[in-house]
Amino acid sequence: MDDHFIEMRSLIKVYPPDTLALDRVDLDIREGEIHSVIGENGAGKSTLMKVLYGMIPTSSGEISFRGRRVRYASPREAVAAGIGMVHQEFMLVPSYTIYENVILGAEPVGRLGALRNAEARRRVRSLIDRYGLNLNIDDRVRDTSVGAQQKVEILKLLYRDVDVLIMDEPTAVLTPQETGELFRRLRDLNAAGKTIIFISHKLDEVLELSDTITVMRRGRRVTTTENRGLGKADLARAMVGRDVVFSVEKPPARCGDVVFEARGLSYVDAGGRQRLDKVSLAVRRGEIVGIAGVEGNGQFELVQLVTGLAPVQSGQVKICGRDVARASVIERRKLMCYVPQDRKASGSAQKMSLTDNSIMTHHRLNQQLESGWRALLSPGKSRRFAQNLVDTFGVLAPSVDAPISSLSGGNQQKVVVGREFLFGADFVLLDQPTRGVDVGSVEFIQREIIRKRGSVGGSAGEGAGVPSAGCLLISADLDELFSLADRILVMHRGRIVADLAPPDTTREEVGEYMLGVREPQTIAPTGAGSGACAGAGACAGAGEGAPAR
Amino acid sequence: MNKNALTALAGIGVALAAGLVILWAQGYPALPSYAALFSYSLFSKFAIVSTLNKATPLILTGLSAAVGFGSNCVNLGQVGQFLIGAMAVSAFGIVCDLPAPVMIPLSIMAALAAGALWAGIAAWLRQRFNMDEFITTLMLNFIADYFTLYLISGPMWDRATYSPMTKMTGSGSWLPMWDGLSAAFVVACIAFVVTWVMWDRSKLGYEWRAMGQNSVFSRVGGCDNEANFTRAMLMSGALAGLAGGLMIMGGMQHRFVKGMGANYAWDGVMIAIVAANGMLPTGLYALFFAAIQTGAMGMELETAVPSEFALVLQAIIVLFVVASRESTRLLINRAAANLRARAAARTAHGGSHGGSRSSGKEGGERSASGH
Numbered sequence: 001m002d003d004h005f006i007e008m009r010s011l012i013k014v015y016p017p018d019t020l021a022l023d024r025v026d027l028d029i030r031e032g033e034i035h036s037v038i039g040e041n042g043a044g045k046s047t048l049m050k051v052l053y054g055m056i057p058t059s060s061g062e063i064s065f066r067g068r069r070v071r072y073a074s075p076r077e078a079v080a081a082g083i084g085m086v087h088q089e090f091m092l093v094p095s096y097t098i099y100e101n102v103i104l105g106a107e108p109v110g111r112l113g114a115l116r117n118a119e120a121r122r123r124v125r126s127l128i129d130r131y132g133l134n135l136n137i138d139d140r141v142r143d144t145s146v147g148a149q150q151k152v153e154i155l156k157l158l159y160r161d162v163d164v165l166i167m168d169e170p171t172a173v174l175t176p177q178e179t180g181e182l183f184r185r186l187r188d189l190n191a192a193g194k195t196i197i198f199i200s201h202k203l204d205e206v207l208e209l210s211d212t213i214t215v216m217r218r219g220r221r222v223t224t225t226e227n228r229g230l231g232k233a234d235l236a237r238a239m240v241g242r243d244v245v246f247s248v249e250k251p252p253a254r255c256g257d258v259v260f261e262a263r264g265l266s267y268v269d270a271g272g273r274q275r276l277d278k279v280s281l282a283v284r285r286g287e288i289v290g291i292a293g294v295e296g297n298g299q300f301e302l303v304q305l306v307t308g309l310a311p312v313q314s315g316q317v318k319i320c321g322r323d324v325a326r327a328s329v330i331e332r333r334k335l336m337c338y339v340p341q342d343r344k345a346s347g348s349a350q351k352m353s354l355t356d357n358s359i360m361t362h363h364r365l366n367q368q369l370e371s372g373w374r375a376l377l378s379p380g381k382s383r384r385f386a387q388n389l390v391d392t393f394g395v396l397a398p399s400v401d402a403p404i405s406s407l408s409g410g411n412q413q414k415v416v417v418g419r420e421f422l423f424g425a426d427f428v429l430l431d432q433p434t435r436g437v438d439v440g441s442v443e444f445i446q447r448e449i450i451r452k453r454g455s456v457g458g459s460a461g462e463g464a465g466v467p468s469a470g471c472l473l474i475s476a477d478l479d480e481l482f483s484l485a486d487r488i489l490v491m492h493r494g495r496i497v498a499d500l501a502p503p504d505t506t507r508e509e510v511g512e513y514m515l516g517v518r519e520p521q522t523i524a525p526t527g528a529g530s531g532a533c534a535g536a537g538a539c540a541g542a543g544e545g546a547p548a549r
Numbered sequence: 550m551n552k553n554a555l556t557a558l559a560g561i562g563v564a565l566a567a568g569l570v571i572l573w574a575q576g577y578p579a580l581p582s583y584a585a586l587f588s589y590s591l592f593s594k595f596a597i598v599s600t601l602n603k604a605t606p607l608i609l610t611g612l613s614a615a616v617g618f619g620s621n622c623v624n625l626g627q628v629g630q631f632l633i634g635a636m637a638v639s640a641f642g643i644v645c646d647l648p649a650p651v652m653i654p655l656s657i658m659a660a661l662a663a664g665a666l667w668a669g670i671a672a673w674l675r676q677r678f679n680m681d682e683f684i685t686t687l688m689l690n691f692i693a694d695y696f697t698l699y700l701i702s703g704p705m706w707d708r709a710t711y712s713p714m715t716k717m718t719g720s721g722s723w724l725p726m727w728d729g730l731s732a733a734f735v736v737a738c739i740a741f742v743v744t745w746v747m748w749d750r751s752k753l754g755y756e757w758r759a760m761g762q763n764s765v766f767s768r769v770g771g772c773d774n775e776a777n778f779t780r781a782m783l784m785s786g787a788l789a790g791l792a793g794g795l796m797i798m799g800g801m802q803h804r805f806v807k808g809m810g811a812n813y814a815w816d817g818v819m820i821a822i823v824a825a826n827g828m829l830p831t832g833l834y835a836l837f838f839a840a841i842q843t844g845a846m847g848m849e850l851e852t853a854v855p856s857e858f859a860l861v862l863q864a865i866i867v868l869f870v871v872a873s874r875e876s877t878r879l880l881i882n883r884a885a886a887n888l889r890a891r892a893a894a895r896t897a898h899g900g901s902h903g904g905s906r907s908s909g910k911e912g913g914e915r916s917a918s919g920h
Contacts, residue, residue: 016883059887060891309768350763351762361771
């Protein structure tokens with residue numbers, strides 16, 4: 001029963017020119033199991049699944065399914081054979097109903113090309129009932145939640161009768177509650193006979209869900225193990241190849257003066273939707289304020305208003321006591337560091353050199369880059385500046401003249417973070433600073449963030465030398481927020497609904513606020529202080545505690 | 550940089566070879582034609598001077614397009630900016646006749662300003678009404694074309710002639726010639742140096758290049774994209790305008806004649822594309838294309854190959870160079886990937902033989918050994 005279900009043998013995949021994504025991977029998936037494939041970003045887990053699913057061709061190696069050698073030329077063939085995949089990014093038509101999305105591409109067509117809707121609708125409904133998906137098939141996809149959209153993706157595959165469901169990092173976009181629901185559903189599907197391949201890099205989830213766990217590292221399968229008596233540390237060691245510290249060391253926060261303040265910020269977008277609703281918050285020197293929330297609940301607009309990419313409609317934005325609501329982007333950048341969300345879309349110009357990418361904004365603010373004339377930049381000084389950044393932030397790069405696209409994602413992100421941290425500003429805005437970055441770089445970047453916050457808690461002499469900054473950290477990763485933030489603000493529908501202190505709160509509580517299940521807290525208009533700082537005394541006396549400017 | 554230069558040279562080489570085949574297939578003496586092509590463009594003093602004179606407008610329209618495209622301003626209005634620049638210099642030279650030291654700088658300024666103004670209309674339409682400059686610059690070409698035609702066949706027509714053209718400008722705005730080499734070439738060279746410094750060395754140029762590569766990146770970085778768009782458009786227009794102005798100030802005619810400008814503007818667009826918007830490559834390709842266009846006339850004299858063959862050759866060069874830029878990279882990468890995969894497969898047999906296969910039957914550890 002269990003052998004010869006899916007067998008992969010010596011799979012090799014090289015992405016041109018020479019990225020060895022899969023290095024002789026052998027893997028067996030048994031029928032009816034929940035098999036997790038874990039590994040860091042770039043370990044090859046997604047590539048392996050895309051190869052199985054027919055999205056990309058292998059360079060060499062064999063795949064057999066139910067004892068027959070197969071090579072799917074397209075996902076369509078794979079689905080027809082019974083293997084389906086739910087991608088990280090959903091592939092749905094937002095303006096179509098759930099029913100229309102499900103049948104799209106597999107329409108029940110009668111004679112003369114007429115749709116035989118009644119029958120198909122009955123089938124889709126019965127699938128929803130059978131697997132308890134709790135969807136209304138006439139809802140438009142754009143009106144449904146992310147969790148529901150994921151269910152639609154699964155429903156699409158069930159409608160096509162697949163036996164194998166590949167889930168590519170399905171929990172990345174979900175709240176803890178939605179994740180719990182997804183796991184229950186996957187177990188139900190598994191009980192109904194479906195084989196599930198679950199791709200993730202979150203160890204807790206994998207340990208909770210799977211029968212078998214395969215660990216991949218740098219394109220190789222490191223190990224495949226039954227999920228019995230395994231611990232997080234075992235998996236992490238296998239994933240990274242060394243012991244991993246799960247929590248970043250962080251001295252207690254000692255807050256100083258307010259470096260950032262938003263008061264009553266509201267924003268209505270071009271479509272007339274209220275994106276921000278009287279948001280007030282404050283960040284003090286020496287603390288990291290985290291913002292949690294399901295994507296699309298106003299975080300994006302908040303960042304736009306703070307950075308000056310969108311006009312402030314009503315309310316106040318103050319950085320270091322200066323009202324910047326009407327200030328230009330460059331005026332604000334003199335007062336703040338900003339690590340943008342997406343390094344490819346807004347953090348860099350991929351075809352430009354590392355040097356050109358590292359001097360952005362510095363080229364206006366840092367006179368050391370000028371060559372004699374104010375209007376001209378010195379190529380030599382720019383290169384030295386980039387070299388310094390590379391050295392300081394441990395960037396692995398062939399040369400500062402190479403295009404930034406030749407660097408790995410983690411190293412690109414280090415360039416972006418390094419560029420921003422080299423500004424001496426007292427306020428740091430971090431928008432998903434470690435998204436899509438390998439574990440090693442995540443650790444490094446998180447340590448840099450804490451250093452930027454200021455290790456005033458260290459020995460007095462050392463602390464005084466490190467200027468401390470106030471950080472506003474927007475992250476979709478609750479683990480990151482819990483390990484970095486001194487306070488967590490939760491955004492829901494454009495409002496800040498909770499102000500929580502990590503030691504006294506749980507991921508579940510944050511999750512409930514994110515989903516709007518809990519009644520919003522009443523928050524002091526300044527938005528400052530849930531007592532997260534190391535004792536009120538430290539905050540009050542921060543005048544002396546914070547280094548003089 | 551070096552790799553790019555090699556790819557470009559390879560592309561040119563293959564294109565010339567392809568041209569040879571075309572000539573041969575058409576029954577022309579292929580090699581003697583090429584010999585004539587280059588001897589009439591490079592291998593005598595007269596030939597070189599003709600090539601440099603020909604290159605003058607090409608350098609400027611090429612720079613104009615490169616500055617535009619490289620900043621992500623799709624200025625396709627070189628034709629119009631060229632004509633308006635030429636018209637401005639003609640009108641100014643007809644109305645005013647001052648001594649050369651005053652007249653020449655003023656005429657150059659008029660050409661720059663007129664071209665910038667014409668491009669500025671498109672920039673303004675974009676900023677004010679969000680109209681795509683790709684469309685507006687093209688449309689402004691027609692307006693400039695018919696507007697100048699109206700002027701030279703109506704109010705500014707020189708009644709002493711039988712075809713539409715203006716009067717000659719006063720001799721104050723005429724550029725000197727040295728042994729046939731017009732000082733216009735020197736003006737173009739100065740413009741080249743100024744543009745190169747702007748583009749590759751200045752803060753503004755850095756912002757334009759960043760905007761051309763990723764406008765979100767430059768905006769987030771604090772660059773004023775709106776202002777930079779307008780500035781780049783004005784600069785692009787000014788260069789094309791200067792190309793037109795120098796046609797009046799240099800050469801022999803010193804007047805706006807119907808049909809002047811010919812293909813210079815579109816050739817500039819082509820040159821910028823082949824040069825991938827680099828300033829130095831733009832200059833070099835402008836010289837190269839000028840050589841081909843100049844030599845083609847000699848070739849027609851010597852071997853009766855029609856001088857239109859220059860157009861064919863240019864087109865082949867563009868195709869080969871632009872195509873080879875991407876395709877050689879792709880081909881090399883794919884070959885490298887195959888080699889790498891084969892090497893990886895080889896180690897599989899030598900290294901962890903037999904160990905990496907897991908039976909999948911037994912419970913407990915199913916570990917791949919050998920790693």
